[in-house]
Every structure is written in C-alpha cells, then in structure tokens.
Amino acid sequence: MQITNLQNLVVSNLKHYFGYDSFRAQQKDIVETVLNKQDCLVIMPTGGGKSICFQLPALSFPGVTLVISPLIALMKDQVDGLNANGIKASFFNSSQSAEEQEAIMGQVVDKKLKLLYVAPESLAGLQNILKETYISCVAIDEAHCISSWGHDFRPSYQQLGFLKASLPNTPFIALTATADKATRDDILKQLQIEHAKQFISSFDRTNISLEVRPADNRVSQIVKFIRKRPNQSGIVYCLSRKATEQLAEKLANNGIKAKAYHAGLNFDERSKVQEDFIFDKTQIVCATVAFGMGIDKSNVRWVVHYNMPKNIEGYYQEIGRAGRDGLKSHALLFHSYADVIQLRNFANGTSNEEVQVAKIERMKQFAEATTCRRKILLSYFGELLAENCGNCDVCKNPPQFFDGTIIAQKALSAIYRLKETEAVGMVIDVLRGSHNAAVLDKGYTQLKTFGIGKDIAWKDWQHYIIQLINQGFCEIAFHKNNALHLTEFSKKVLFEGLKVSLTKPIEVAEIKPATRERKVAKPKGSGLFERLRQLRYKIALEENIPAYLVFSDATLKEIERERPMSEDDFLSISGVGKRKLEVYGDEFIAEILDFMGSKQKKPKKTDTHLVTYDLYKQGLSVEEISIKRKLKAPTIYSHIAKLYKDGKAINIYDFVTKSEVAAVKKAYKELDAPSALKPYFDYFNEQMDYFKIRLALSVIEKG
The missing domain is CATH 3.40.50.300 (P-loop containing nucleotide triphosphate hydrolases)
Structure with missing residues (x-):
C-alpha cells in the first residue's frame, strides 16, 4: 500500500x-x-x-x-x-x-x-x-x-x-x-x-490541581472534601490494608459510598470492588497503591493520598488516574513525618535501599516545598517549566520570596567545580568550608568555591538547594549515587543573569495550608449533562460495560455544549466514531431534542419520527428519506421501528424478513429479554445489522 x-x-x-x-x-x-x-x-x-x-x-x-x-x-x-x-x-x-x-x-x-x-x-x-x-x-x-x-x-x-x-x-x-x-x-x-x-511527551497535566495539607484530622478533612464534590468518582490511597478498611468504614458512617480494596481480599472480592467502581456503582474506593493501575476510567475527578507515597514516580502515576478525560480534577496529598518514618522502615533491608531512601527524601521535599509544585514534578522528569503553574496550593497561597540569585550562583558553581559527582551533603560541606575527612581526602579544599557560603547555616543551605532542585536549576541523579547535576537552566543563572527567587527557612508547622475551597460553580446546562449522564448509565447497564466506554465525560460535556441534533453534527463531536453513532446516536439525539423541547419550545423528539412517517406515506424509500432529511439510513430505520411500535401503518416486513424476526425472537428468549442491541449483535456473530435487530425487536415488543 x-x-x-x-x-x-x-x-x-x-x-x-x-x-x-x-x-x-x-x-x-x-x-x-x-x-x-x-x-x-x-x-x-x-x-x-x-x-x-x-x-x-x-x-x-x-x-x-x-x-x-x-x-x-x-x-x-x-x-x-x-x-x-x-x-x-x-x-x-x-x-x-x-x-x-x-x-x-x-x-x-x-x-x-x-x-x-x-x-x-x-x-x-x-x-x-x-x-x-x-x-x-x-x-x-x-x-x-x-x-x-x-x-x-x-x-x-x-x-x-x-x-x-x-x-x-x-x-x-x-x-x-x-x-x-x-x-x-x-x-x-x-x-x-x-x-x-x-x-x-510533556508530563504537564494542567487540568489537575495540586494540593498538600498537613495530616491533621484527615478523616474530617476528607469528608468535607468529598461533600463539596457530590456524585464525583474518586480514589483515596493509603499505605496499609488496615487503613483502607478503617477509612472506608468511617466514610460509610458519614453517608458516603466507599469500599476498601487491598491484596488481603480474595480475588472475587477485589474484582467486585473494582467492577463496581468502574461501573459507577461505588463512588469512592479506599485502596492500596495497586488499585487502578491501567484502569482507563476516564471520569475519576479526584485522588487523595491519605499517606505520603514512597516516591515521586508513584505519586505522579497515582494522581494521573484523575482527569484522564482532560476535565478539571484535584489531587490532595496529606503529609506527616510519621509517614516518612514508616516509609523508611519499609525500605530498610531492601536490595536497593539507598535509592529508595533517597526517593522518599525527594518525596518529602516535594510535600514540604514552598515553590510551585508542578515545577517540582516536571523538573523531576527532566522537563523544565519557566513559569509558575497557578494551579497548586503554593501558587494560590504564595509564601514571601527574596532575591536568592547570589545563593543560587554559589551553589551551582560548587556543583560545577565538583564535576557533578557529589550529593547534597558534600556540596554543602564544600560551600561551608568544612574540614571533615571526606573533604580533605578528596582535596576539595583547593576548589575556588570552598568556603564561599560559610556565613549560611548547614540546614539553611539544605533548604536553599532543595528549592533549586524543585525549581529545576539542578537535579538529583539517583542512579549515580544521588549526585547533583546541572540542568539547562543552570547556565541561565550562572552566565545569563537570570534572577532566582527563594524563601527563608521556616518550620513546617508554620506553613499554613490552603484552607479555603473555591465554590464549585454549577455549570451551565447541567440539567442536560445530568440527563445525558443518566442515559449513558442506562445504556451501560443494558450492555454490561462501564459507562465511560459508551462516552467519556469530556464527550458528554461537548455534546451538552454543542447540542447536536443531526447525525452529521453528532459525528463531529470528539469521541464519537461511526460505530458509536450507529449504536447510540439516535438515543442521544432524541434526548437532546426532548430537552430542547422542554426548555425552548423546540420540536419534541417524537416530531422527527412523524416527519419520516409523512415521507414514508408519500411512497419514498428509506434511502430517499435519508437523502431528503440529511440523516443516515440507520436513524431512519430507528424511526420506522418506533412508528411501527406506536401503531402507525407501517409494512414492517418490507424492511425485515419473518425469518430474521424469528431468529431475533429466539435470541430474545435466550438473552433474558435485554433491550440493548449489542448483545444481539454479538449473539449473531456480527452478521445481522443493528437496524435489522431494532426492527425485529419492534415486532416482538409490539406482540
């Protein structure tokens, strides 16, 4: 080809x-x-x-x-x-x-x-x-x-x-x-x-709002968080099996539909929890980190970390389970020093203990950061963000900054002079002019940068260098004994006069979290969105597939906004392919027409069938009606089926044979009388067209 x-x-x-x-x-x-x-x-x-x-x-x-x-x-x-x-x-x-x-x-x-x-x-x-x-x-x-x-x-x-x-x-x-x-x-x-x-690709998921809070009264905070987001699907990640069960029980006691998921449940129990969540029967799952991996549930609106994750990769992947459809979503992380201790205990004795501990420390630094959190995430994966994101708690409640350019230049110069081979501790020792054995053995007292930062305390230097890492001016090479490396942004500070803003060291307890939640504005046309959502849910139950496999929330939002009332318009919606148009199109268009009729005195959905009936009485074929009405043939056939069921004078056997009706009738009994078309389509190994099935069902249901 x-x-x-x-x-x-x-x-x-x-x-x-x-x-x-x-x-x-x-x-x-x-x-x-x-x-x-x-x-x-x-x-x-x-x-x-x-x-x-x-x-x-x-x-x-x-x-x-x-x-x-x-x-x-x-x-x-x-x-x-x-x-x-x-x-x-x-x-x-x-x-x-x-x-x-x-x-x-x-x-x-x-x-x-x-x-x-x-x-x-x-x-x-x-x-x-x-x-x-x-x-x-x-x-x-x-x-x-x-x-x-x-x-x-x-x-x-x-x-x-x-x-x-x-x-x-x-x-x-x-x-x-x-x-x-x-x-x-x-x-x-x-x-x-x-x-x-x-x-x-860019790691920047701009639709996810990032927030970190101290782990005080976590349960009550989570209950308030969820109540401000009614009918939204979410995941709460916990470190232990016990915590998932206790939290799920506490949420249930507060009238919130939540289930626990962890490896201690048997296969059937885990499958049931996962399936109920995917099918929107359970709103919230409290889970250990294995839950949700690879599950393409596009309408998860938020992720909460009850405990701090053990590394930034895991955190990033877990928050990425929210907002897969591109709509606004929220990631809330609770942070406590107890979590850090527990994670370090988990790492003890593992084959790559040193790497794990370093990554736990990096995660801790993210949680305690006073700089844009998205900058930290992106720089960790080698992507540098020049501007603050404006969609994290630090950006929304910024701390007080000072001009830290000279401090940054000293730190980056030290990293350069050390040939990017040393970790944070040694860099600080060189900056402060330490004469410990490691510095003396390696001859670092001869470096030009030795002692240029002796006026700054060791702990304060640690605070500043962490900020430089968080802002992408240098990075930790975990696979090279956690050595600090320079980045593309480093030379802008060292040679091009780029200004660097830093914050003064303060106690973590004094960092006040964002406590004020923005009011969730009711979206315009939410009445139609809810009707479309209910229709999607009904179809999903009939076809025994997750609702988001019918259409994603993002597709429903676009349908709500554009309100397509013809097949061509419906096909122009992102996420609507020709097969989904054929299978679901007429039901969604009918729902829109009915909504428009109830709101704006537009023609009701039954009117479109009657227009087809008038043309049918004039002797026009399905193909001719399709051309005249600028609708696809499957939609005209669905009109014919409805008109026949409604008792109109339709010669139904012009469109479907008696043997085809008999075959569908047999399937109707074996399939326990489902009204969805896909089970029949599968039953006939995709050899009978959808419109034939719909017509045959109209005969059967009319009796």
Whole structure:
C-alpha cells in the first residue's frame, strides 16, 4: 500500500473507530514510526493517549499486535473498550480454560484478531504463535515494570528480552507514563531495543490541581472534601490494608459510598470492588497503591493520598488516574513525618535501599516545598517549566520570596567545580568550608568555591538547594549515587543573569495550608449533562460495560455544549466514531431534542419520527428519506421501528424478513429479554445489522 493511502487510512480509522478528528501531540509521529516498523519508547502521561499509539497501527497490520500487560483487570478494560469501538481484540491469561485459549490462538492463526493482550507469565502458552508469520507488532505497556530502577518493578517483565530475538523484524513499542532517565535507559537495554526512537511527551497535566495539607484530622478533612464534590468518582490511597478498611468504614458512617480494596481480599472480592467502581456503582474506593493501575476510567475527578507515597514516580502515576478525560480534577496529598518514618522502615533491608531512601527524601521535599509544585514534578522528569503553574496550593497561597540569585550562583558553581559527582551533603560541606575527612581526602579544599557560603547555616543551605532542585536549576541523579547535576537552566543563572527567587527557612508547622475551597460553580446546562449522564448509565447497564466506554465525560460535556441534533453534527463531536453513532446516536439525539423541547419550545423528539412517517406515506424509500432529511439510513430505520411500535401503518416486513424476526425472537428468549442491541449483535456473530435487530425487536415488543 502506498504511503499516502496508508496515511489516509490511518486518519480515517482514527475517526471511524475512536471518534477523533485529529491526533494529540506526538501521536501521529509515533504511529508512523510503528507503521514504518521501527522500535520506539513512548513516555506519555496518564490520559495522554498512549493506547492509540499501538491500537491504531494494529488496524493496518496484517497480523496481530501482541500487547504485554501486567494485570488481568487492565487487559479486560482495554479489550472491552476496543470491542465497544468495533475492533476485534481479546486477552490470553490464566483465568481462561484450555478450550478458550485454543480458540484465541486459532483466531490469531486465521488473522481474525487485531490485538491480543497477555501477561508476561502467560507468554509460554503462546509459544506456537510467537512467529513473525502471525505477530506484526509487539507493545509493552507499563514498560517501567521491567526496570529495578522503576517504581513498580516486576521480575516477570525481565524475561521479555527474549522477544526481540524471536521477532527481530517486528516493531516493538514500549510505553509508560512514568520513567526517569535511568529507568528509560534500563527499559531499552532490557528489551534489546537500544536504538529505539524515543518520544517523551510533556508530563504537564494542567487540568489537575495540586494540593498538600498537613495530616491533621484527615478523616474530617476528607469528608468535607468529598461533600463539596457530590456524585464525583474518586480514589483515596493509603499505605496499609488496615487503613483502607478503617477509612472506608468511617466514610460509610458519614453517608458516603466507599469500599476498601487491598491484596488481603480474595480475588472475587477485589474484582467486585473494582467492577463496581468502574461501573459507577461505588463512588469512592479506599485502596492500596495497586488499585487502578491501567484502569482507563476516564471520569475519576479526584485522588487523595491519605499517606505520603514512597516516591515521586508513584505519586505522579497515582494522581494521573484523575482527569484522564482532560476535565478539571484535584489531587490532595496529606503529609506527616510519621509517614516518612514508616516509609523508611519499609525500605530498610531492601536490595536497593539507598535509592529508595533517597526517593522518599525527594518525596518529602516535594510535600514540604514552598515553590510551585508542578515545577517540582516536571523538573523531576527532566522537563523544565519557566513559569509558575497557578494551579497548586503554593501558587494560590504564595509564601514571601527574596532575591536568592547570589545563593543560587554559589551553589551551582560548587556543583560545577565538583564535576557533578557529589550529593547534597558534600556540596554543602564544600560551600561551608568544612574540614571533615571526606573533604580533605578528596582535596576539595583547593576548589575556588570552598568556603564561599560559610556565613549560611548547614540546614539553611539544605533548604536553599532543595528549592533549586524543585525549581529545576539542578537535579538529583539517583542512579549515580544521588549526585547533583546541572540542568539547562543552570547556565541561565550562572552566565545569563537570570534572577532566582527563594524563601527563608521556616518550620513546617508554620506553613499554613490552603484552607479555603473555591465554590464549585454549577455549570451551565447541567440539567442536560445530568440527563445525558443518566442515559449513558442506562445504556451501560443494558450492555454490561462501564459507562465511560459508551462516552467519556469530556464527550458528554461537548455534546451538552454543542447540542447536536443531526447525525452529521453528532459525528463531529470528539469521541464519537461511526460505530458509536450507529449504536447510540439516535438515543442521544432524541434526548437532546426532548430537552430542547422542554426548555425552548423546540420540536419534541417524537416530531422527527412523524416527519419520516409523512415521507414514508408519500411512497419514498428509506434511502430517499435519508437523502431528503440529511440523516443516515440507520436513524431512519430507528424511526420506522418506533412508528411501527406506536401503531402507525407501517409494512414492517418490507424492511425485515419473518425469518430474521424469528431468529431475533429466539435470541430474545435466550438473552433474558435485554433491550440493548449489542448483545444481539454479538449473539449473531456480527452478521445481522443493528437496524435489522431494532426492527425485529419492534415486532416482538409490539406482540
């Protein structure tokens, strides 16, 4: 296939299957790299659209795209989403019978599957199909799990290096939301794709408001926080199993629907909690950190950390589970010194204890910071933010700053003179002119910067250097014994006259948190949004899929704002593809028309069916009515079905045969009389059109 034709097909598939008219940042380049059969590493924040980077190319490959994924729940969620979009996908894992697994491998051999999800532990069961005859692409999701430098290391991921040797000409795409420089290098080395093209997207999730509070009366604070956000889904992360259960019970006693989730529950209990949360039956989950990994629930509006996380990578990934749809969301962290002690105890005796302790300290510094929190997060991942974000508690309640440029220049000069090989402690010792054994042994008394900061106390220097790290003027190289390194911003301070603002050291207890909550303004048209949300929930229950797989909150917000009343207008909404238009379009358009009728004396939804009826009585065919009304044929067929049910003079068997009605009637009994169309569509192995099913159901329901 020619390049231009292939590019056109990819863009067409983007709208048809995923409902998007254009790519997000870097997605297009990544997709083209994969299609050109080049390996790549994708570092993209949660909600940034990582999955499309391999799901979209998969539609253009002849064979299957093998997706390595760490959790069964993650696989099921992804596969459900793909099937809802009309893409053939499945998963292969230990929960399936031998017959099911054999059938899946048969689908791969027959090239009937586009994507197959598998855990590393189950790869051995796919040995017979791990050949380039069948595998067109390999995607490694949550790729940070392969690295012992990563925050969620899984030994099972380290066996994945053999895959490239088995599939040398197959493109590999490794994806993760969180990986510092050391972890990125390790991922490429372990997967044997050292020459892979790297795509590192911005880590800036501007829609998430960041806030840190002291851990005083946490339960009452959380209750107030939740009550100001009624009907919003949220996650509270706790360090211990006991804390999740106690907090869930306390929230329930305050009339808040909350459930606990932790590894001490059996598989069925954990699955039930997770499923109820995904299906919006449970509003809040109090959980240990394993919960939510890879779950693409786009309408989580907030994340609370009851305890401080053990590192910034984990914190960043966990808050990223809020606001995946791009709408305003909130991340609240409670901080106490007791948490720090507990985390240090957890790290004691571990194989990489020194790294873990250093990262705990970095997390503590973030929690105690008096500078823009988003700057700290981004600089940690190597991304420098020039301006303060304006959407964190420090920016909203700024402390008093002074001109700290000379202090910054002294510190950065010392790091430079030490050739970026020493950690914070030694840098301060050199600045203060210390004559301890380590300084003397290394000959640092001869450096030009030795003693240039002896007028500043050791603890105060620590405070200033932490701020410089937080603002991105230098960084900690965890994989090089925590040495301080200079950044691109360093030379602006040293040579270009950039001013640096710092705060005076103060006791943590004196830092007053942001206590005033902004009033949540009721959005315009919230009545329609709530009706659309209820309709989505009804459809989700009927089809037994999570509500966000019907449409995301962001798509519902756009529908509320644009109020599309024709199929073409509805298709223009971001997140509405042709399949979802066909399956759900007429119900949502009818809801909008009904709302507009109740609010603005616009035609009621029944009027649109009557217009179709008038044209039908004039002898026009469905195709002619479709052209005249500028509506798609499936919508006209839905009108025909409704008109027939309403008792209008419709010769229904002009549109559906008696044998088709009989077949749907048989399915109707076997499926326990569901009104949703998708179960029938699946029942007939996608061989009967949706409009035929709808017409047959109108005959059955009319009796």
